[in-house]
Amino acid sequence: MNIARTSPIAPEILNAEEHAHWKLAWLSTVDHKRIGILYLLFALLFFVVGGLEALFIRLQLAVPNNTLVGPDTFNALFTMHGTTMIFLVAMPALFGLANYFIPLQIGARDMAFPRLNALSAWVIPLGAALMHFSIFIGLPKTGWFAYTPLSEAPYSTGLGVDYWILGLVVLGIGSVATAVNIIATVLCMRAPGMTLRRLPLFTWINFVNAFIVLFALPILNVALVMLLMDRQLGAHFFYGTGGSPVLWQHLFWAFGHPEVYILALPAFGIISEVIPVFSRKPIFGYEFVAVSSVAIALLSFGVWAHHMFTVGMGHVADTFFVIASMLIAIPTGVKVLNWSATMYKGRIHFTVPMLYAIAFVIQFTAGGLSGVTHAQAALDWQTKNSYYLVAHFHYVAVGGVVFAILAGLHYWFPKISGRMLSERLGKWGFWFMVLGFNGTFGIQHFLGFVGMPRRVYTYPDFPNWGWMNLVSTIGACLMGVSAVLLVINLARALLRGKSAGANPWQAWTLEWATPSPPPPHNFDALPPLHSRRPLWDDANPTRPDPVVGQDAIAVPNRAHTGVWTLIASEAGFFGTLLFVFLYLNIHPAPGPNASVLELGRTLGFSVCLFASSFTLWRAEAAERAGSRGGTAGRLGLTVLLGAIFLGGQAYEYWELYQHGVTVSVNNFAASFFLLTGFHGFHVFAGLVALLIMLGLTLGRDFGSRRSPLVAIGLYWHFVDVVWVFVLLAAYILPRFL
Template sequence: MSEISLAPDAADALPGLSQPSGLLRWIASVDHKQIGIMYIVGALVFFVIGGLEAMLIRAQLAQPNAKLISPEFYNQLFTMHGVTMVFLVGMPILIGFGNYLVPLQIGAHDMAFPRLNALGLWLFIFGGLLMYFSFFIGQAPDQGWFSYAPLAEQPYTSHRGPDYWSLGLFVTGIGSVSGAINVIVTVWTMRAPGLTMRRLPLFTWMTFINGFLIIFALQILNAGLVMLEVDRLFGGSWFTPPGSPVLWQHVFWSFGHPEVYILILPAFGMISEIIPVFSRKPIFGYEFVAGSTIVIGFLSFTVWAHHMFAVDLGIGWHAFQSAATMLISIPTGIKIFSWIATMWGGKLRFTTAMLFAASFLVIFTIGGITGVTFALVPTDWQTTDTYYVVAHFHYVLVGGTFFAVYAGVYYWYPKVVGRMLSERLGKWHFWLNFAGLNLTFFVQHFLGLMGMPRRVYTYPDLPGWGTLNLISTLGGLISALAVLVFVVNLVWSARRGQPAGDNPWQAWTLEWATTSPPPPHNFEELPPVRSRRPLWDLAHPEDPDWKREH
C-alpha cells in the first residue's frame, strides 16, 4: 500500500525564519500540541487549588459544630471550589486533550485556526486569574457556583465578588466557544483522505459533537451573565421584582444541564478509545455509540427543569421534564452496554489506563442510577439541596470525567512525552483514588437521605452525621494522597520513564502512526485510511477491517 506524503510546515520550508526559544516559545506558540499541553497543565494547577479548597471544606465538616474557618470564608470556598472544578478544570482539561489529539487523529497538521486556538487558551487563563483575583481584594464570590438570584443581586450581595465571578466566566466562555468553533471546522474540513465522518475515532467524534453543545450552551450562560450584571451595576430588574428570580434558574440550568454532558462526552470518547485497545477488539456497535452521542446532545437541552422540581412549575411541566430525564438515560446506556460488550470475550490487559476505564463504567453507572432517581418528582423533592445531590454529582463528574481523564493521561502520555508512565505508581494511584472517591462520596448518599442539607457551614450532632462526615473527610485525604502519587509519577516518568516508541499499545488510530512525541508538522507520512482502524489494516493486510466495513 502506498503512503501519503505530507509537506513540511512553514518553519521547515523557510530555514531563515527565526523561532522563539525557551518560555517565549510556549507563550507565543500557535502549535496545537503545545496549546493542548498548556491547557492541561493550567487545568491541573487549578485542580490542585480546587482540591485544596475541597480539603478545607471537608476539614470544617469533619466534626459537628466545628469552627475551623469562618462562615464567610466557607461560603467563598464552596463557591470557588465548584466554579474551579467545572469551569477551570473539567472543561479546559478536556479542551486540552481535544487540542492535542484531534488533529493527530484526523491526520491534520494543526487546527484550522491556530491563532484563534491560542486566543482561547489565554482567555481561559485570564478568566481564571480574574476570578481568583477577587480573593486578594477580600471580596471573593460567596453566592454559590450557580449564583442564584436574588442572593446574587444587590443589596443581598453588595460586594464585588459576583461581578468578578460573572466577568471571569464570561471571558472563559468566549475562549471555550472559540475553541469549539475551531474543533468543528478542523474536523469538518481537514480530515485525511479516506477518513470519512463514519470512520472518525470516537474521541474525535464526541469532541466534534461537544463543540456544538459548547457553542449553544455557553451563549445562554453568557446572556444570563450580562443580564445579571445589568441588574447589579445598572439597576436592572431581570432577576428581581418586577422581573423574576426564577428566570435566573431557567437561564442557568438551560446552560447547566448541557454543561454536564459537555464535561462527559469527551470522557466517553476517551473510554471508547481505550477499552477496545486493551480488549484487542474493535468497539462494539460503533454506529450506535456515535449516533447516541447526537441524541444525548439534543436531549441535554430539554431536561434543565428537573433541577427545578422544587419550584412550582405545574404538573404538566414536571411530567414532561420527568419523562425527558428518563429518556436521556437510554442513549447513555447504549454506550455502557457497548463498552461491556467490547470487553466481553476480549483479551483484556489491565494496565493502569484500563483499570481507570473499567472502573469508570462502575462508578459512572452508580452516578447514573442515582441520577435517574431525580427524574421522579417525589424523590427529587425529598433529596433536593441535600448531600444526596452532592454525592450524585461527584460520582458523575469525579468518577466519570476525572477517571476518564486519568485513563487518558496514562494512555496518551507516551505519545506526548515519549516515555511510559510507571505502572507501579499508576496502580497505587488508581487504588488510592478508587478507595478515596468511594469513601468520600458514597456515604454522602446516606447523609442526604438522613436529611443533611448541602452548603451548610456546620451541623448539629445528630445521630450518624458526625461519623459519616468523618469518613467522608478521611476519604478526601486518601484522594489527596492519590493526586500526590499521580504528580510524582508524571514528573518522575518524564525524566526516567522507559522510552515508549511510536505505538506502545499497538493501537489503531492515526495518532499512533507518527513519532512520540510528534514532530511540529505531526506526520512525515500518513498511512492510507480505508477503515476505522487504519493501523490494523497496515499491520494485517491479510485481514483488513475495510473488507468487513464494506
C-alpha cells in the same frame, strides 16, 4: 510497525521562518500540541487549587459543630471550588486532550484556525485571574450557581461577584471559540480517506460535543450579563419590581444541564478509545455509540428544569421534564452496554488506563442510576437539597469525568512526552483514588437519606452524621494522596521514564502512526485509510478490517465553515436575548414601553442597514469579477450605510436618556437596551472587519491568497437578518400587545 506510506508531505513544508517559529517560547506558540499541553498544565494548576478548596470544605465538615472556618469562608470555598473544578479544571483538561489529539487522529497538520486556538487557550488564565481577583476585594459566596436574589447587590455587596461574572464571561467566549475550531477542524482538515464514518470515536464525540458548547455557553453569557446589569446599572431582571429569580434559574440550568454533557461526552470519547485497545477488540457497536452521542446532545437541551421541580412549575411542566430526563438515560445506557460488550471475552490488559476506564464504567453507571431517581419529581422533592444530590453529582463529575481524564492522561502521556509512566506508581495512585473517591461520596448517599442538608457549613451532633462525615473527609484525604502520587509519577516519567516508542500500546488510530512526541508537522506520511483502524490494517494486511464506506471525502471551505459555525452560536445567543425580551414584556409593566420609541425614524436607519447587505453582495460580485476599484467602492458604501445605522441607534439612545428612559426604569427599558445594545455591538464588530477588508483591498494585499470577503459577508448578512427579528420584537410587536 511497517506503515505503507501514502500522501507524502513535501520536505519543504516548514520553511526557515516557520522553523524559527518553533523555537519561540511557549507563550507565542500556535502548535496545537503545545496549546493542548498548555490547557493540561492550566487544568493541573487549578486542580491543585480546587482540590485544596475541597479539602478545607471536608475538614470543616469532619466533625459536628466545627469552627475551622466560618460560614462566610465556607460559602466562598464551595463557590470557588465548584466554579474552579468545572470551568478551570474539567473543561480545560478535556479541551487540551481534544486540541492535542483531534488533528493527529484525523491526519491533519494542525487545527483549522491556529491563532484562534492560541487565543482560546490564553483566555483561561485571563478568566481565572478575573475570577480570583475577588480574593483581594471579597470572594463571592453565592454558590457556583449564583442564585438570585442572593447574588444581587443588596445581598452580595462588594465587587467580588462582578469579577467572578466577568471571568466566567471571558471563559465562555473562549469555550465557544474552541468549539468553532473543533467543528471546522473535523469538517475541513481530514486526511484523504478519513470520512466522517471512519472517525475515531474520541474525535466524533468531541465533534458532537462542540455543538453543545456552541449553543449552551451563549445562554450562560446572556444570563451573566443580565446579572451584571442588575448589580452595576440598577436593572431589575432577576430582583425588584418586575424581576424574576425563577428566570435566572431557567437560564442558568438551560446552560447547566448541557454543561454536564459538555463534560461527560468527551469522557465517553476517551473511554471509547481506551477500552477497545486494552480489550484487544474493536469497539462493539460503533454506530450505536456514535448515534447515541448525537441523541444525548439533542436531549441535553430539553431536561434542564428537572433541577427546578421544587420551584413549583406545575404538573404539565413537571411531567414533561420527568419524561425527558428519563429518556436521556437511554442513549447513555447504550454506551455502557457497548463498553461492557467490548470487554466481554476480550483479552483484557489491566494497565493503569484500563483500570481507570473500568472504574469509570462502574462509577458513572452508579451516578447515572442515582440521577434517574432525580427524574422522579416526588423523590426529587425529598432528596434535592440533601447530600444525596451531592453524592450523585460527584459520581458523575469525579467518578465519571475525572476518572476518564486520568485514563486518557495515562493512555496518551507516552505520545505527548515520549516517556512511559510507572505502572507501579500509577496503580498505587489508582487504588488510592478509587478508595478515596468512593469513601468520600459513596457514604454521602446515606447522609442524604438520614436528612443532612447540603450547603451547610456545620451541623449538630445528630445520630450517625458525625462518623459518616469523618469517613467522607478521610476519603478526601486519600484522594489527595492519589493526586500527589500522580504528580510524582509525571515528574519521574519526564526526568527518567522509559522511552515509549511510537506505539507502546499497539493501538490502531492515527496518532500512534507518528513518533512520540510528534514532530511539529505531525506526519511525514500517512498509512492508507479504508477502515476505522488503519494501523491494524497496516499491521495485519491478510486480515484487515472491513472497508467502511467510500474513500472520497468532501472538504468544505475552512473560512466559510468557521463563520457558519460562529453564526449558529450567535443565533443561539440572540435567540436567548429575544426570549428574555418577550418573557419580560409579554405582560407590560408600568412605565416606558414601545410607545416611547420613534418607529418611523428607526425604519429609516433600518433601511440603511438592509441596503448595506445589497452593497456588500455587489462588492463580492465585483471581487469575483476582478474589479478592485468596484470592490473598494462598494465596500466603502457598505461601511457608510452601516455607520449611518449605528449613528441612528446612538441618537435614539441619547433621546431616550434625555427623556429619562434608562436601564433602571423598568424591564422594558432594560431588556430593550440589552437586546439592541448587543446587536449594535455586532454591527460595530462587522464594521471593523469591513474597514480592515477595505484597507487590504486598497493596498492590493491579497494577490494569490484567498480573500475573506465572502466569510465576512456571511457574518454581515446574519447581523442584518437578526435586526429584522429585533425590529419586530422590540418596536412593532409590543404595540399590539
